[in-house]
Amino acid sequence: MRNSWEFYSTERIVFGNGSIKQLDTILQRLKAKNVLLVTDPGISKAGIADRVLTLLRESNYHVVVYDQVVPEPPVQSAFDCYEFAKSQMDTDAIIGLGGGSSIDMAKMVALLVAHGGHPLEYAGENKVPGPIAPLIAIPTTAGTGSEVTSVAVLTDVENNLKVGVSDNYLRPAVALLDPELTVGLPAYVTACSGIDALSHAVEAYTAKPSAYIQAEGPILFQGSIPISDTLALQAIELIAKNLTLAVQQGTNLEARSNMLLGSLLAGMAFSNAGTASAHALAYPIGGIVKSPHGEVTGLLLPYVMDYNLAVETEKMVKIAEAFGVDVRSMSQKEAGKAAVAAVLQLLVDIGLPTHLSEIGIEEKDIAEIAEKALQIHRLVRNNPRVPTQKGYEELLRKAL
Ligand SMILES: NC(=O)c1ccc[n+]([C@@H]2O[C@H](COP(=O)([O-])OP(=O)(O)OC[C@H]3O[C@@H](n4cnc5c(N)ncnc54)[C@H](O)[C@@H]3O)[C@@H](O)[C@H]2O)c1
Numbered sequence: 001m002r003n004s005w006e007f008y009s010t011e012r013i014v015f016g017n018g019s020i021k022q023l024d025t026i027l028q029r030l031k032a033k034n035v036l037l038v039t040d041p042g043i044s045k046a047g048i049a050d051r052v053l054t055l056l057r058e059s060n061y062h063v064v065v066y067d068q069v070v071p072e073p074p075v076q077s078a079f080d081c082y083e084f085a086k087s088q089m090d091t092d093a094i095i096g097l098g099g100g101s102s103i104d105m106a107k108m109v110a111l112l113v114a115h116g117g118h119p120l121e122y123a124g125e126n127k128v129p130g131p132i133a134p135l136i137a138i139p140t141t142a143g144t145g146s147e148v149t150s151v152a153v154l155t156d157v158e159n160n161l162k163v164g165v166s167d168n169y170l171r172p173a174v175a176l177l178d179p180e181l182t183v184g185l186p187a188y189v190t191a192c193s194g195i196d197a198l199s200h201a202v203e204a205y206t207a208k209p210s211a212y213i214q215a216e217g218p219i220l221f222q223g224s225i226p227i228s229d230t231l232a233l234q235a236i237e238l239i240a241k242n243l244t245l246a247v248q249q250g251t252n253l254e255a256r257s258n259m260l261l262g263s264l265l266a267g268m269a270f271s272n273a274g275t276a277s278a279h280a281l282a283y284p285i286g287g288i289v290k291s292p293h294g295e296v297t298g299l300l301l302p303y304v305m306d307y308n309l310a311v312e313t314e315k316m317v318k319i320a321e322a323f324g325v326d327v328r329s330m331s332q333k334e335a336g337k338a339a340v341a342a343v344l345q346l347l348v349d350i351g352l353p354t355h356l357s358e359i360g361i362e363e364k365d366i367a368e369i370a371e372k373a374l375q376i377h378r379l380v381r382n383n384p385r386v387p388t389q390k391g392y393e394e395l396l397r398k399a400l
Pocket residue numbers: 040041042043046048070071072073098099100101102104140141143144145146149150151152153181182183184185186189192193196293294
């Protein structure tokens with residue numbers, strides 16, 4: 001039995017409409033002069049990169065821009081971005097501006113600026129030798145929580161695999177969250193990234209209690225702990241009440257702000273408690289089809305909740321309540337089922353698929369998906385109900 005737990009987060013979190021204007025004072029505190037801005041073409045096209053660049057130039061920073069991040073970024077692109085920055089200047093701070101893809105790229109570059117080498121050398125857990133270069137993460141999607149997490153996800157294009165680098169040193173120095181930057185996010189990306197945040201919150205909340213996680217020594221994903229429980233439940237409520245509004249009424253700033261707060265709290269929770277089966281199963285599926293990460297984790301979430309209902313009932317009741325279900329006349333099991341139904345309905349309301357066949361998964365893929373997911377021990381051991389080959393196959397068939 002594990003008898004202690006710990007909680008890590010980004011040291012400084014700045015949140016609010018218009019807070020992007022604080023960038024100069026944030027950089028001053030980091031004593032930065034030469035700043036690398038890492039972003040992607042969609043952010044440039046939306047005019048967000050220009051807004052940030054104007055602020056930086058007004059304050060006379062020497063800025064180098066890398067705006068070629070692609071969604072789910074390939075490993076090699078992180079190395080290329082680092083080489084490009086190195087050829088331009090001695091970087092003393094990095095800004096990751098965008099969704100999870102841009103922020104994860106910025107994390108990898110901040111790691112390489114501080115320690116050199118190649119991204120693959122750091123793949124896995126606790127392989128980062130020390131603090132990374134000062135990093136300011138500015139999210140423009142409400143989803144991954146990457147602005148506060150210990151994780152960067154890249155894609156090994158040749159082997160069709162996701163490569164994760166996880167280390168508490170990877171957390172950005174500052175998370176700067178300005179809801180106004182998320183107002184122009186297209187409906188489909190809002191839906192995919194928002195449901196990913198819900199998956200983070202639900203999986204962190206219902207993770208096996210940290211005391212019962214079967215692992216020796218320091219681990220990053222510790223199972224549920226009191227602080228992550230509080231953050232995750234609040235995140236679930238915020239997302240349940242605001243995701244449909246944010247998708248259907250993109251300019252609703254209050255819904256956008258609540259979603260950004262929800263994804264932040266979910267990121268703080270899951271980067272300590274961990275995620276579980278929805279994420280474990282999403283990795284091999286991501287190797288077969290090209291759907292965005294959130295579309296896959298979101299689709300799997302209600303089926304995983306249903307699978308876990310036999311073990312984790314009380315928290316499922318709380319999830320139902322967070323979705324506004326009146327549970328007073330229900331048994332605990334009925335309320336848990338109502339939580340599952342509420343998540344399925346949310347998928348429908350935001351226009352995302354509810355069956356794996358809709359994204360191109362077939363019966364013949366099931367055994368292999370289950371087999372590969374079971375190998376991701378850091379996620380599988382977090383699941384409240386012990387996953388088995390047979391159990392995962394049944395779950396996937398229900399989702400098909
Ligand atoms: N580091 C973590 O903790 C963590 C957690 C979960 C997922 N991820 C990773 O994050 C990535 C997904 O990130 P994401 O869902 O945030 O999407 P993303 O960063 O891939 O962006 C998706 C698209 O939306 C566009 N976009 C983003 N913000 C916009 C805005 N405000 N206006 C207009 N267009 C905008 C981008 O240009 C891009 O084309 C995946 O690689 C996933 O594996 C990381």
